[in-house]
Amino acid sequence: MTQSTEEFMLDDIIRGCPHSRDYLISILQAVQDRYGYLSRESIYRISDYLDLPESKIYGVATFYNQFRLKPPGKFQIHVCRGTACHVKGSAGILDTIGRELGIEVGGTSKDGLFSLDTVACLGACSIAPVITINGKFYGRLDNKKVQSLVKKLKRQGDGT
């Protein structure tokens, strides 16, 4: 895809939203939905469109947990760190995943396959501990289940 079509698509997403500051978060969400993260370029574009300094947009983007400024991995893993999950051992699950993948929270593996984040609560406390991989829920986990899950994903990733 050439640079110009990419830019055109970005503008298209941004213009789909009303021209007003209170839609800033919605615009950021729409851009992140498409690209997986907020690039420097996209922040410049949004700044032009809303006539708002880049610093303000950066301020909003870094305030909320949802936004990423770096590209995510092919498999985005979110580990729930809510109370129920904590009581049922989510700290161990997080350690195990980090160890298996060799990355820390907020990081992306060198091959670009995995990124690991925590989330305050996924609201699926009754099947704690819970993680999501690309939005799909996996509940009632333990260290062993997580290990085999990660191994499966690694195989899938190598296959492509």
Add this chain to the structure above:
Amino acid sequence: MTNKSRVYIGMGTCGLATGADLVKAAAEEWFLKKGVCGQITPTGCVGFCQMEPIMDVVAENGIRISYGAVEPAEVAGILQGALADGDYSRGKIIGQYKNGASFLSDIPFIEEHPFFKKQVKFVLKNCGIINPASLSEYKERGGLTGLERALKAGPKGVVEEIHESGLRGRGGGGFPTGKKWRLAQSNDAAQKYIICNADEGDPGAFMDRAILEGDPFALIEGMIIAGFAIGASQGIIYCRAEYPLAIERLESAIDTLKKEKLLGHSLDKNGFHFDLRVKKGAGAFVCGEETALIASIEGRRGMPRPRPPYPSDSGLFERPTVVNNVETLANVTGIMREGAEFFSSMGTKNSKGTKVFALTGKIRNTGLVEVPMGITLKEIIYDIGGGIAQDKSFKAVQIGGPSGGCIPKSYIDTEIDYESLKGVGAIMGSGGLVVMDEDTCMVDVARFFLSFITNESCGKCIPCREGTQRLFEILDYIVSPYSKMKSEEENLRRFNMVMELENLAEVIKRTSLCGLGQTAPNPVLSTLRFFRNEYEAHIYERKCPAKACRGLLTYEIDTDICTGCTLCSKSCPTGAVVGEKGKAHYIIEDKCVHCGTCLDVCRFGAVKVS
């Protein structure tokens, strides 16, 4: 067999996570194979999450039986039995519904099941029973009659009725809803707003998600009534982005109501019309605070501001605004449908109606329960929850999330009521009940909440931003081994901080800007109050009685069990495990950082903890 036979499958988030989609596929396959025209309807969550996936089968004769923990492989058998052979007993039966005249004498009613027996379904009346996308099913169960009554009573009448019912905000603070509405109603601004706070940020709470996913019309009806009562023509539902399914169902419900001309069209003779939109949150716990939530809707960083002015005078875009929680608004629908008197007949003197709790943690029956106010914690945990999982002993129940507290065994007879919970150092909060057993360390729980708060503090006021960080450091010190410290001097300094723990917590409580900061030290204060002995064991004896704080444990390898597989020495981050391949390994105490990795990776159970 005709198309009267129906299958309902609980497809809320927890249902889907446990394989409800596979169950649905299996049911579809059975219908296709049999060439039978039956209807498969996805529903929200009935609350009994422990038994998910749940499948209800409605036979032609109207008998509705609920099956729990359904495996995709047994779906065909259950359906063949219930819909073709007249044998309802295949599968794990939860119970049958009282569904008209016909019922089976040998299957217990679902209301008799211990999990449901003490529950009173007022807000969750439809959740898991109806198709959340079907307005006609909602109407069949009394939907929209509350709105009709409200329109007849007029705005003043509605506010009076809500006031009389004694309804208090279900989001945490417990402010009387009628009073809030009265303030907004008396303001004669041309533009007012009603906002639904669906940013359920409390870790361990998911009651709002269940309502949004299972009965979106009830919430929207409540919002229209609220808008009518206070004179707001615009409503916004601020829903967290972590609930994609809830957002999808809300948006589809709004579309349906627009087509039915209930949204965006004149509803009464004075031309009252109401518009509603959903705004996705972006993940910030502090946005549960109303002024922060308003800032977030305006596209800014979600930071609270000092009150007054209260949102009822100057809120969204500086217009009068009422912010109500999901459960509160769903209660409004119920009150307008059944009447204030019915509502206030449930509950205690100062806390009326019911409350939905998310029952989780080390308990047998996890799930969502709705109970009348005034029930005791003991009844919820033992009668409804079935007691502690794996027959361990009960230690405490955490209620109210990061702003709440831990209630110990000695106070388990406490009644659920806004005031009585405050009396034992907790709060009603949004309704998360996390049960803890003997293996849970209370210092670790307090540290967990503090780490949550330090991550989520917006940073605006110093007591919360800096104070909670210091509190966290102190707790971190308490659960860390000595070797982590740099020098004796630092150890001494840290010890001084421990002496200041309580004092610092009090300062944060008194001086923080918003409700979240003011309640942030609660987990520390309440665990200190009831579990001081655990703190002392950590500090003086350097021991964790629950064996949960890894930093205070010592690890040893049992040389009789160790096979010398080298897995532990390979995974040890500091090279503290040494030994030859095929021979027993051992741990060098000085190098060990107590991370517990060797314990996790050992496949033979050779690593012992003391």
